[in-house]
Amino acid sequence: MADPAQPTAAPAAVAAAPRSTTKAQQRFSDALAGLFFVGPGMLVLFVFLILPLLVALYFSFTNWSGTRPLDQPNAYEMVGFANYQRWIIDGRRVDDFYRAVRNTLYYVIGVVPVQTALALVLAAIVNQKWLRGKSFFRTAFYFPSITSSIVVSFIFLFLFSSGGPINTLIRAVNPGYVPIAWTTDNTGLGHLLLSQFGIVRDTLSPFIRTEVLGLQLWDWIAGPSVALSTIMALAVWTTTGTMMVIYLSALQGISPSVYEASQVDGATGWQQFRFITLPLLRPTTFFVVTLGLIGTFQVFDQIYVLQNDQTARTTTSVAYLVYSTAFEGTSPNLAEASAIAIVLFLIIFVATLLQRRFVGGDRAEA
């Protein structure tokens, strides 16, 4: 905000301090001036980020339907942990919640490593001096990222429909191919793999039917369904470009003298990549993985477009569950949706902390 009072405020504060300022006083007035400068930003953050979070937290402990006017007496009651209990601990919806958690985990584990590795490889390639038409490739790789994800999702829906181009292409190469219903097949890849060895639920000991967190063990090892895998492919395709650009700028920031020095020492191309490029890219990797983790845990729009009645069980993500609980179906409930959203926040928070520990953002930044 262009507040004319701001620029003059800090000097005034300093000037107002008596000449014989102690160190403590100086520090205090510095802090005051600092606060004054970050104040507007903090206010915006508080109103649009922290306040809604606190409000969501508060409502997650109520039974507010989301439609009863809040100025009405008895608009809601405090119900303690009832919503959490219903969805996360041992209530009637735990299976829906953990199914969404499972789908989201498959999605995160499938998408983040692939998109990070692919982005690094692509960035390394388009950064080569010998490559012709560099800007063409850079644009081509980045293009999916700047296209609306809704539009891209619809294109995928068309490409992967059972009579669509992908199936037609495979059939042209292999006439015996039985078309796969890419966008509607609920079969898990894990189950599919096991069935190749003749293993299905009924051939295993009844132990596999043990329920853990609302789902049978057999369902936990299902693996992403064919439909979810298609959505994952879409996610990799759209986000790799962005990650590539981030890697590319980091690559160009590495001084050529480091490489020249290693050449003098007789390092091969691979050794240069392994012992120079990769370590120097560590802060970038941390950044890319963090972005990837948060983005994939929150996946919503692709799921919104690509799922249907048939695939809902194997494609619903936690973020989508929040939305559908709040706004869809015959009895939406905002309090319950808030509870799920808070848990999603905690999951992302913990995942980022863990990742920080393993990728070591701190050390690398230092």
Add this chain to the structure above:
Amino acid sequence: MRAPFRFTTVMLVMALLLSLFGAAAAQDGVTLRVWTGSSSPVENEFKEAQVAAFEAANPGINVELLISPDYGAQIRAAFASGDYPEVFTVGQFDFPQWQSDGLLATGEAIEAPEEIYMGLKDAFTADEQLYCAPKDFSTLALLYNIDAFEAAGVALPTSEWTWDDMAAAAEALTTDDMVGFSAAADKFRWMAFFYANGAEIFDEEGNVAFDSPAAVEALEFYQSFVANGTGNLPGNLNSGWNGEAFGKGAAAMTVEGNWAIGYLNDTFPDLNWGVTEIPLAPNGGRATLTFTECWAVSSRATGELAEAAWALVNFMTGPGADGAQAVAEAGFGVMPARAQFADTWLEMVGQEYEAFVTGASYAVAPIFPLGYADFDAASNDATTLVMTLEEDPADALADAADVAREIQEELE
């Protein structure tokens, strides 16, 4: 044949409106906020025209019409704040919650409610009190591809068709490129067969009967098409929904509502199709599902504002020329909520769509009582699992019914 009646009604309504708002008009006037969801461009224009006609007839009343593409989220935010429009639309699934939240005024002022279809009034009635005025509605019927039937040498379906006739036809119609029946994994499709077979969610004593033998039989019938290959889910037919699968010629029959008329005729102009009632259950029972929306008045509108609001609602849904009659004459997908205009609607859209109108007399609005959200979710799950052939209808329905029983115990 109805012209004299129509004329007098119009005059009566006008007289009533004028007498009601003479006082309001004399003053500065009132402003009504009116919110509804966006549907097809034609319907949006129709709503705008209705409101404009109302304003012209009532100089003292200003109407601020908002047609929202994201109505559900927008009106919920308005409800939460307590500052919400005087007049708004309510879908049948939202009604139980919104009514219990105290958002809606009771509908004593609704004009000639006896003309409105029973099934629609039931959808918007709580504690024997009608709250809002049904705007229009849709019913489900059996759509069939005439060319496919003729090519396969199968007699066209009639309203006297039974489930067995339908199953036999589906088998005869199934070829390499086409299945007999497109069966969406949606409980609001197969439950037409459920009600036809005499099944109910709650029996007469109020016990949960969602897994009764009649219910299981209905779902088994609906699943059988997918199980024996004479039908399939629209997703497996390369389509987003039943209408698309049917229009593309990937299925010779499907169950859809009158919203499909415009879509099919616009998107697939060469499709030669017909429509008849949902086939008779083995016990001779008949049913279909209905989907409807109403115009409601805010419980917070009082005095002049409430009078103006009801005047607008009656203007848009009442027996007058700009109400249900105009809906009928507009002749788009939805049918007028008042029985006397059914013929007008058919004249506009075509007599061949009569089955949708016929269904109105025995249609059921599928509504889950308040507090049964988990059962709603469980019944969706059951439908999906059965239609993807992962579970047996009897087991799936028993699981869903158990959820309902548990809720019932908790609520008591």
